[in-house]
Amino acid sequence: LRAAAMQSVGVDSRAIFTSPQLKGSRILVVDDRESSTRHLRKALGREVDADFVSTAPEALAAVETSVYDLLIVSLSLSGQDGLRLCSQIKSIDHLRYVPILIVSDPDESAKLRRALDFGINDYIVRPLDEAELRARVTTQLRRKRYSDRLRSMVTNAVELAITDPLTGLHNRRYLDSHLVSLLSRSVEHGKPVSILLFDIDFFKSINDRYGHDAGDDVLREFSTRLRKGVRGIDLIVRFGGEEFLVVMPETAIEQAVMIAERLRGDVEAEPFTTREGQKLPVTVSIGLSRLEGPEDTPGKLIKRADKALYEAKAAGRNRVAQ
Numbered sequence: 001l002r003a004a005a006m007q008s009v010g011v012d013s014r015a016i017f018t019s020p021q022l023k024g025s026r027i028l029v030v031d032d033r034e035s036s037t038r039h040l041r042k043a044l045g046r047e048v049d050a051d052f053v054s055t056a057p058e059a060l061a062a063v064e065t066s067v068y069d070l071l072i073v074s075l076s077l078s079g080q081d082g083l084r085l086c087s088q089i090k091s092i093d094h095l096r097y098v099p100i101l102i103v104s105d106p107d108e109s110a111k112l113r114r115a116l117d118f119g120i121n122d123y124i125v126r127p128l129d130e131a132e133l134r135a136r137v138t139t140q141l142r143r144k145r146y147s148d149r150l151r152s153m154v155t156n157a158v159e160l161a162i163t164d165p166l167t168g169l170h171n172r173r174y175l176d177s178h179l180v181s182l183l184s185r186s187v188e189h190g191k192p193v194s195i196l197l198f199d200i201d202f203f204k205s206i207n208d209r210y211g212h213d214a215g216d217d218v219l220r221e222f223s224t225r226l227r228k229g230v231r232g233i234d235l236i237v238r239f240g241g242e243e244f245l246v247v248m249p250e251t252a253i254e255q256a257v258m259i260a261e262r263l264r265g266d267v268e269a270e271p272f273t274t275r276e277g278q279k280l281p282v283t284v285s286i287g288l289s290r291l292e293g294p295e296d297t298p299g300k301l302i303k304r305a306d307k308a309l310y311e312a313k314a315a316g317r318n319r320v321a322q
């Protein structure tokens with residue numbers, strides 16, 4: 001068994017804790033039997049950053065205050081059940097990805113099966129074989145590193161896919177899923193939703209006259225002004241080139257018109273500043289729509305705002321229409 005375990009990790013067991021990828025890994029050991037603890041301490045060696053506690057409450061307190069990469073838990077904790085501790089730990093959200101390695105006695109196989117059932121990652125049976133323990137610990141730490149990296153890659157990829165790189169705002173891809181759930185929640189609770197669609201006036205001529213970089217500066221400043229001008233619960237999206245959309249939950253259309261009018265007035269009143277220090281006069285047209293009822297969809301809602309925006313443009317720009 002030991003040979004097989006060593007082979008599966010493919011390393012010399014003594015070298016594992018000095019492996020640069022595993023340096024800095026933190027382990028929490030929960031065991032109340034002195035001989036067992038002594039054994040674990042010796043097997044893990046000095047290079048490992050391990051904390052030792054002997055009761056379930058101490059363990060729960062430790063995982064609250066420190067971050068661990070692996071928990072080694074004795075299944076036969078006296079007084080409390082090691083099994084119950086494991087299930088408690090697995091139900092704590094931020095510990096969901098922390099592996100648990102069980103140390104059990106040979107006569108605990110029924111308990112062990114239950115522990116495996118609710119997701120412990122590996123186990124080792126007493127009497128502890130040091131090399132086997134190190135091999136199992138290393139495997140868990142490696143897996144943890146790998147899955148942490150994978151998870152953060154996925155998170156970053158998702159973040160990238162729903163973010164506009166110029167302004168850091170959410171993009172249209174995010175808008176759709178956000179609106180679908182917001183509209184159904186709002187219909188269910190009888191709450192209003194308003195949306196504001198912004199289109200900067202004659203933006204093409206800003207680009208033509210001052211250059212594309214100056215145009216980018218205007219877009220960035222516009223997004224900053226929107227961020228400052230609306231509530232935290234409002235969603236701001238870069239909808240297109242020089243088009244922005246704000247979703248306002250729990251906002252009746254009359255309130256939304258007032259907000260839109262204020263934002264429009266602020267844009268008109270205060271020229272934008274480019275990176276070269278030029279001051280550019282900018283105006284914006286805004287079209288509004290509101291959630292009409294259970295049959296409404298994100299597509300229809302946006303279409304009505306777009307129609308209103310078109311009317312604002314046709315009526316002379318620098319105005320709000322619904």
Ligand code: GH3
Nearest residue numbers: 199200201202203204205207212213215216241242
């Ligand atoms: P209108 O008042 O009718 O909205 O006129 P407009 O010139 O703003 O409208 P149009 O849609 O014709 O032009 C939008 C311009 O926005 C065209 C495009 O080159 C420019 N644009 C789109 N995305 C970007 C960007 O990321 N940076 C810059 N600098 N310009 C952009």
Ligand code: MG
Nearest residue numbers: 199200242243
């Ligand atoms: Mg446009």
Ligand code: MG
Nearest residue numbers: 199200202203
């Ligand atoms: Mg246009």
Ligand code: MG
Nearest residue numbers: 199200201203
């Ligand atoms: Mg425009």
